[in-house]
Structures are given as structure tokens and as C-alpha cells.
Amino acid sequence: MISAAFDYTRPQSVDEAVRALAEGGDEAKVLAGGQSLLPILRMRLAFPDLLVDVGRIPELRGVREDAEAGALVIGAMTTHHDVIHDPLVRMHAGLLAAATETVADPAVRHRGTIGGSLSHADPAGDLPAVLLALDGEMVAAGPQGRRTIAARDFFTDYLQTSMRPDELLVEVRVPKADGWGFHYEKFSRTAQAWAVVGVAAMVRRDDGHLVESRVAMTNMGPTPVRAGAAEQALAGVDADPEAVARAADEAADGTRPTSDLSASREYREHLARVLTRRAVIAAAGME
Structure with missing residues (x-):
């Protein structure tokens, strides 16, 4: 099937993306890797007025170490493939790498993103439970700034999270699990x-x-x-x-x-x- 008509924007920064979401209101959707959203659009199970494509925002990709907090910081647009092969993830958060290796197939892992998977909040998805086990945190950016949400508070119901419509998931923070x-x-x-x-x-x-x-x-x-x-x-x-x-x-x-x-x-x-x-x-x- 063909999706219903919608407007499209491709912001170049987190601030631009947040402004676009605020202007779009409840009828705006974030497009990350598209592995969950695009099939829903094609089946006409969602009818957004605006798609905000965050695929070209460089600060949303990559893995870095926050030594002071003893945690890894993973950009929300980091692909499953990059999570699996990142040396910091494999060293300090091996459970995340191991579980991500089981996600779907290679094509999906090259396009799908950790932030997209968590934001979709499908209880049958692999990564939400892994973030619970790791005591992870999500960082959301909105018009009022950034806030950190513990994984235990992030998933609220079927396909629903505690993020507001004008917020964008920008980072996933995972405490180092050395010795586990x-x-x-x-x-x-x-x-x-x-x-x-x-x-x-x-x-x-x-x-x-x-x-x-x-x-x-x-x-x-x-x-x-x-x-x-x-x-x-x-x-x-x-x-x-x-x-x-x-x-x-x-x-x-x-x-x-x-x-x-x-x-x-x-x-x-x-x-x-x-x-x-x-x-x-x-x-x-x-x-």
C-alpha cells in the first residue's frame, strides 16, 4: 500500500528537530532508521501530517565514554550494526552487543537504530528489556531543554513511552557492567x-x-x-x-x-x- 500524504523536513541539528516537532504537534513523527515506522505508514496504521527525518544530524551518532559517570553514551541514531561492533560496547556493555546481534537480519541491523527501537517501545523488541537489565537511561531533548529518564520509567504502555510529543530521544546512557x-x-x-x-x-x-x-x-x-x-x-x-x-x-x-x-x-x-x-x-x- 501507499502511505497517506504528509509533509517532510530534514533538520540539521537537534535544536532544529525539536522546533519542527513542536510546530508539528501531536501529528508529527520522527523518522530514524524507518524499520518500524515505514511499514506502519504503508499499512495506513499511522497518519502523521509531518515526518521529521533526523538521519542527517551528526551529533546523534556514535559511542563515547563518560568516565566520570562510569557510563557509555550512545547516540540515538547509532545503528544496530555499529552498536554490535563498537569496542566500547563490547568491552563494557556486552549484553547490549549480544542482544543486538539477534535483532532481525543484517539489512535491518544496518538501517535500524538503537533510539528508534527504544522509542517504538514494542514489548516484543529485544532492546527495551536489555536496557532494563542494564539500568540504562534515555536522554530526551525538548523545548524546555534535556531531561534524563530511567529505563524503568521510560516504557509506559504498549508502544508508548514517557517522552512528550515535542521531545526527541538523543542519547542512551548505559552504566558500565564490568565484572558482570x-x-x-x-x-x-x-x-x-x-x-x-x-x-x-x-x-x-x-x-x-x-x-x-x-x-x-x-x-x-x-x-x-x-x-x-x-x-x-x-x-x-x-x-x-x-x-x-x-x-x-x-x-x-x-x-x-x-x-x-x-x-x-x-x-x-x-x-x-x-x-x-x-x-x-x-x-x-x-x-
Whole structure:
């Protein structure tokens, strides 16, 4: 299908983009890599009056280190391909690189962007849950300046975030995860398809115990979720597969998975438990 008519602008700076969004109001949409927005436009599921193409704003690309904050700063227009191959990401945020490698296919990874994926806020997307597990932050720019939003507050509902219509996601901030084991495990019906369920796990071990664990899940509700009950059950347990399996049985507690053509609610709950066990065992190096 052909999309409905819209106006188009290509700003050269963040300030220009913010002004364009403010002028466009609720009927303006940001065009980043286009991997999510363009299919929606073609199917006429969205009818924006204005597209603001931020693809030519150089300050929105690249990865740098904020040594004082102990974090990586990733430009929102940095492609999945560049995230995967960036040496800083691979060294200090390996979970992000590993999960991004599973996104769709090479063509999508070369065009799609980390900021576009997070702003789209699809609960079946891989990266929102990863940012939850990493305790990441998003930086949004608007007419009143810039503000930082914790990942736990960023995703508010299905395909919705806490950003205002006149705000633009400009940076993703990820604390360095040196010393943590990590793994991303997901189940899809076919290769390159959306995850039926995915689990991002991070683990710190000490003296044969799991000192701290973080478990975040994809497609277990209208937003990505942290498996709080499983994290509590994992705290201090022996680095033993059987102990991890018992704790992983709590993974689905407090989640709100739906039933659809891909899986029933009960099957998603089952997958959450199985994939949490696998992801934590792999993150803890017990395989």
C-alpha cells in the first residue's frame, strides 16, 4: 500500500528537530532508521501530517565514554550494526552487543537504530528489556531543554513511552557492567522473527554464590518487565544449576503476558521460566 500524504523536513541539528516537532504537534513523527515506522505508514496504521527525518544530524551518532559517570553514551541514531561492533560496547556493555546481534537480519541491523527501537517501545523488541537489565537511561531533548529518564520509567504502555510529543530521544546512557556475566536468550517461531519471549540476564558471582542478579523479559506484558520475584529468589543462591532452576520458577510472577497467534499466555509463562533458567546459568558461566 501507499502511505497517506504528509509533509517532510530534514533538520540539521537537534535544536532544529525539536522546533519542527513542536510546530508539528501531536501529528508529527520522527523518522530514524524507518524499520518500524515505514511499514506502519504503508499499512495506513499511522497518519502523521509531518515526518521529521533526523538521519542527517551528526551529533546523534556514535559511542563515547563518560568516565566520570562510569557510563557509555550512545547516540540515538547509532545503528544496530555499529552498536554490535563498537569496542566500547563490547568491552563494557556486552549484553547490549549480544542482544543486538539477534535483532532481525543484517539489512535491518544496518538501517535500524538503537533510539528508534527504544522509542517504538514494542514489548516484543529485544532492546527495551536489555536496557532494563542494564539500568540504562534515555536522554530526551525538548523545548524546555534535556531531561534524563530511567529505563524503568521510560516504557509506559504498549508502544508508548514517557517522552512528550515535542521531545526527541538523543542519547542512551548505559552504566558500565564490568565484572558482570551476561546472556540474552530468546525463543522465536522462525529465524529473524519477533521474540515470543526473551530474557536478558546479568549476574555477579562471588565465592560460589550469585551475589546479584538482574532478569528482564521481552514480551511478557505491554512493556518490558524486570522479573523481580526471580531476582529475589536468585539473591545469594549457590552457583548451582538446580538452585538456579528453582529460583527461575518465579520468573513469570507479576507478569501480564497475552495470548495471540504466536503463543498462549500459559505457554509464555512456561517460556519465561525455561529461558530465565538458561539465561542465568549461561550468564553465571555454569554451562
